[in-house]
Amino acid sequence: MKITISEVGQHIGEEVTIGVWLNNKRSSGKIAFLQLRDGTGFIQGVVVKSEVDEEVFKTAKSLTQETSLYVTGTVTEDERSPFGYELQVKNVEVIHEATDYPITPKEHGTEFLMDHRHLWLRSRRQHAVMKIRNEIIRSTYEFFNQNGFTKIDPPILTGSAPEGTTELFHTKYFEEDAYLSQSGQLYMEAAAMAFGKVFSFGPTFRAEKSKTRRHLIEFWMIEPEMAFYQHEDSLKVQEEYVAYVVQSVLANCKLDLQRLGRDTSKLEKIKAPFPRITYDDAIKLLHEKGFDDIQWGEDFGAPHETAIAESFDMPVFITNYPTAIKPFYMQPHPERPEVVLCADLIAPEGYGEIIGGSERIHDYDLLVKRLKDFHLSEDAYKWYLELRKYGSVPHSGFGLGLERTVAWISGVEHVRETIPFPRLLNRIYP
Structure with a gap:
């Protein structure tokens, strides 16, 4: 079922697919945290190595900032998140890989940001x-x-x-x-x-x-x-x-x-x-x-x-x-x-x-x-x-x-x- 991030609260416990961009990520050897956005909101996707195919975890760890993708997973409630929900990711399908995205998490000057508005x-x-x-x-x-x-x-x-x-x-x-x-x-x-x-x-x-x-x-x-x-x-x-x-x-x-x-x-x-x-x-x-x-x-x-x-x-x-x-x-x-x-x-x-x-x-x-x-x-x-x-x-x-x-x-x-x-x-x- 394809939904948007703004709709996840209506699908707790269900498996859904969302078209997203990767806003940011962090990962360890066994888990990857994907910060995802789709225009309607932001959500964290969690990819656990032991719960997905090896290729899926490898893909998740290699994702670059602003790559577009479809993620499929189960919606869960998460009290730690300001949004209140999280996605337990089961599959990742890359649509377009972004390379060398110019606006990184580091500080940028205002003129640079305005040039890249x-x-x-x-x-x-x-x-x-x-x-x-x-x-x-x-x-x-x-x-x-x-x-x-x-x-x-x-x-x-x-x-x-x-x-x-x-x-x-x-x-x-x-x-x-x-x-x-x-x-x-x-x-x-x-x-x-x-x-x-x-x-x-x-x-x-x-x-x-x-x-x-x-x-x-x-x-x-x-x-x-x-x-x-x-x-x-x-x-x-x-x-x-x-x-x-x-x-x-x-x-x-x-x-x-x-x-x-x-x-x-x-x-x-x-x-x-x-x-x-x-x-x-x-x-x-x-x-x-x-x-x-x-x-x-x-x-x-x-x-x-x-x-x-x-x-x-x-x-x-x-x-x-x-x-x-x-x-x-x-x-x-x-x-x-x-x-x-x-x-x-x-x-x-x-x-x-x-x-x-x-x-x-x-x-x-x-x-x-x-x-x-x-x-x-x-x-x-x-x-x-x-x-x-x-x-x-x-x-x-x-x-x-x-x-x-x-x-x-x-x-x-x-x-x-x-x-x-x-x-x-x-x-x-x-």
Whole structure:
């Protein structure tokens, strides 16, 4: 019977066959321990010389790292294993022998590992991070589907920039100029006027020449947009969504979190509602912490966000940023036009902003004025303005950066480990 490693718990005491790769091995004169993986998980295969044919034991001892094979054996429970099971191997059939596999159990430099990312993905650590990423995606769809959202896919090629043109990748679209999308938000606003509550999930691109551990050139965003939702309504959705995702990872990725050495007690605290602090109070807090350089009206950098987050053991909303440093489409505060109805959600433990959101301007004349203030073309945004001409309503939305969220939940330091093939300032290989 052919099964996968993830299914072995259903076949205790039975003889099964699994297609695997050899992750590692150790052996003595009488027994060989094979560390096996098949993509669904890892298991130890035990080959006892006295219990198998001589040729089988000889083959098992000669296996090289990343050789592909079929192993046949009996599934047994093993309390010493984090996985809980072991395979008592009776037969080994080599499919393809790997020779001189470049990533050995010794230490390798980061650049070497990144050059071999196509192989590094096979390691236990990278496997765990990708499984957590997958669970975040799965639970994202589950959350929004359960809460009445419709998934809408915005275009990747756009004719204008939702947040200005300084960080866009330009290309020619036949005879016209086009850009790789830095956000699907404007299109999601159009979709919200048709479907009420929508979300997108797709790649976005920022031509930002940054080398920090928080930045990627290509990354994935979850962008919900909600008609008839004001800023406060959106904040509730955000905290409920993030808490839901964290609890789903805790429930379904225990082995992966354990493999990464993640302190799950910090994640277990993540439940709505989240604390909130205004931009004004954040400035005061930073001054108290010795950040005298930051003045009202300036945006926060990574050190500022980390310092603010240190005052909380939960994600924290920073609300009501100055109008001048936020995109043109954000709704001004009704009592303080110098700030907007927006919030950034800052993850704890120094992982920085994972969500940016706001109530959107729904008044036609105000949006026209804001386009002029930002020196943006009314013709390019004609379709976006028309959303305010034909049945405009208050609406809000946000964008969650998947890779930063994966980094925070899994506890890895750099976002380059949170995406299968990272695109960095000086890296587009492999």
